[in-house]
Amino acid sequence: MYRVETPVTEEDFEKYFQFRWVMLRKPWNYPPGSEKDEYEQVGHHRMVTDASGQVVAIGRLHFNTPEEAQLRHIAVHPDYQGKGLGKLVVSALESVARSEGIERIVTNSRELSTPFFQSCGFEVVGEGTTELGHLKREQMVKKLTEMNAVMLHPKWCKELQETWHQAIPISEQMGIKLYQYSGRTLEARASLNKNINLHGTMFAGSIFSLATLTGWGMLFLLLKEKGLKGEIVLGDANIHYHKPVTMQPRAICQIESLDGKFEPLSKGKKCPFRLIVELHDQHHPVAEFKGVYWVLPVEDTSEQPKH
Numbered sequence: 001m002y003r004v005e006t007p008v009t010e011e012d013f014e015k016y017f018q019f020r021w022v023m024l025r026k027p028w029n030y031p032p033g034s035e036k037d038e039y040e041q042v043g044h045h046r047m048v049t050d051a052s053g054q055v056v057a058i059g060r061l062h063f064n065t066p067e068e069a070q071l072r073h074i075a076v077h078p079d080y081q082g083k084g085l086g087k088l089v090v091s092a093l094e095s096v097a098r099s100e101g102i103e104r105i106v107t108n109s110r111e112l113s114t115p116f117f118q119s120c121g122f123e124v125v126g127e128g129t130t131e132l133g134h135l136k137r138e139q140m141v142k143k144l145t146e147m148n149a150v151m152l153h154p155k156w157c158k159e160l161q162e163t164w165h166q167a168i169p170i171s172e173q174m175g176i177k178l179y180q181y182s183g184r185t186l187e188a189r190a191s192l193n194k195n196i197n198l199h200g201t202m203f204a205g206s207i208f209s210l211a212t213l214t215g216w217g218m219l220f221l222l223l224k225e226k227g228l229k230g231e232i233v234l235g236d237a238n239i240h241y242h243k244p245v246t247m248q249p250r251a252i253c254q255i256e257s258l259d260g261k262f263e264p265l266s267k268g269k270k271c272p273f274r275l276i277v278e279l280h281d282q283h284h285p286v287a288e289f290k291g292v293y294w295v296l297p298v299e300d301t302s303e304q305p306k307h
């Protein structure tokens with residue numbers, strides 16, 4: 001089990017920078033300390049740790065302007081490459097950029113990493129500066145649009161989207177779409193126009209439905225991650241509406257909000273999960289949904305959402 005973490009304590013940062021140095025500077029005989037630059041204080045740092053707490057992947061994002069963010073120092077331990085962890089780090093950092101309203105992300109990729117960044121949606125736009133005196137770099141850019149968020153496990157995400165629309169056809173009428181899944185965060189969005197009320201804001205029932213499906217979707221993808229099958233039903237929920245939605249309805253479920261255990265399911269027992277879905281209007285929090293879902297054991301593979 002891997003966790004995407006934000007380094008917070010001195011000890012976290014020590015592990016994080018040590019990993020960056022070992023991966024990106026030591027092989028070229030640069031001394032400890034050379035791995036840091038002038039953006040560490042203002043940058044957003046993420047690290048992936050394994051079950052024993054060892055750092056296995058890292059990355060950083062900083063803002064060049066209010067419209068542009070830059071990715072730097074992405075690295076995955078050689079023993080853990082090719083498992084999707086690089087993409088997990090990029091996805092977590094891209095999510096930060098999106099939540100800040102950034103329009104494009106740039107990076108100077110080492111030539112060898114160019115296919116990796118291409119697979120995350122970046123395009124080569126020119127030659128970059130040479131790194132460490134000899135590593136050729138390419139300038140790459142990704143324009144952030146509604147349609148090109150990095151999705152971890154795109155096949156599962158497609159299946160989830162189709163399940164929503166087939167099992168609850170009104171979700172398609174409401175314009176509910178899976179927007180981003182990073183393994184830690186799931187974001188779904190809805191169309192405001194399709195859910196408008198007489199005040200010109202989003203209908204409260206639609207906000208509730210968007211939140212319900214987002215929480216449901218998080219459990220659907222986590223079951224996939226764990227190779228388990230289960231029928232997910234909403235048992236109880238409450239929602240607090242703080243402000244109206246007037247622009248872009250977004251529902252975000254963070255894995256940290258999840259409380260529950262999957263183990264009983266593999267023994268044929270149902271298990272309860274509490275989770276929180278935060279509702280945002282563009283970048284502003286507007287409502288909070290707390291749901292209790294039950295995952296029921298099933299024999300067959302069909303998983304139908306219920307509400």
Ligand SMILES: CC(C)(COP(=O)(O)OP(=O)(O)OC[C@H]1O[C@@H](n2cnc3c(N)ncnc32)[C@H](O)[C@@H]1OP(=O)(O)O)[C@@H](O)C(=O)NCCC(=O)NCCS
Nearest residue numbers: 074075076081082083084085086087109110113115116119
């Ligand atoms: C580049 C790096 C970060 C990629 O991390 P990773 O965890 O191995 O990559 P992932 O497993 O997340 O791969 C994501 C996608 O990129 C593709 N990819 C990764 N490395 C690739 C390569 N060398 N050639 C072609 N495709 C590659 C994968 O096939 C995968 O594609 P998919 O999602 O369509 O299946 C990692 O190899 C690394 O740390 N390299 C050394 C340090 C470095 O060069 N850092 C970049 C500094 S600019």
